[in-house]
Amino acid sequence: xxxxxxxxxxxxxxxxxxxxxxxxxxxxxxxxxxxxxxxxxxxxxxxxxxxxxxxxxxxxxxxxxxxxxxxxxxxxxxxxxxxxxxxxxxxxxxxxxxxxxxxxxxxxxxxxxxxxxxx
Numbered sequence: 617x618x619x620x621x622x623x624x625x626x627x628x629x630x631x632x633x634x635x636x637x638x639x640x641x642x643x644x645x646x647x648x649x650x651x652x653x654x655x656x657x658x659x660x661x662x663x664x665x666x667x668x669x670x671x672x673x674x675x676x677x678x679x680x681x682x683x684x685x686x687x688x689x690x691x692x693x694x695x696x697x698x699x700x701x702x703x704x705x706x707x708x709x710x711x712x713x714x715x716x717x718x719x720x721x722x723x724x725x726x727x728x729x730x731x732x733x734x735x
Contacts, residue, residue: 625695625724628652628669630678633699634706637677637713645717649677662686669694675724684730692729701735708735 627649629638635651642649652658657665662682669676670693676683679699687696697720701712712735720731 624648625721626650626672626674627677627697628655628665628672628674628694630665630676630680630683631658632679633677634709636706637709640710641713641717644714645721647721666694687730695724695728696730697724698730698732699734700732704735 625647627638627641627647629635629641629649629651631652633651635653638649638651638654641647652660652665655668657668660668662680663686666676666683666686670690673693675695675697677697677699678684679701683696684698687694699709701709704712712733716733720733723731
């Protein structure tokens with residue numbers, strides 16, 4: 617069983633990732649996670665989502681290089697959990713997160729603004 621997270625970070629799952637990743641992260645690791653669709657940003661432009669995430673001080677979970685570019689240019693918040701495993705099945709993506717999320721979460725808690733998850 618994966619380790620449960622005690623510290624608080626809120627994760628927003630970007631539109632290119634399966635919305636089901638959010639409740640899975642919550643159930644598996646005990647973190648607060650929401651898909652952008654759930655938050656009402658299903659068809660929003662990246663800039664709108666970035667600014668909302670910035671105002672909320674959350675961690676964006678995205679495979680979109682635009683978020684990385686904005687964060688490098690403007691600085692945090694938000695922080696970014698950058699997913700670089702390419703197109704993959706939901707099951708494979710959850711397997712990758714299952715292996716790497718605890719370490720990524722700890723790095724974000726330690727203040728890293730950008731953490732990469734890859735296969």
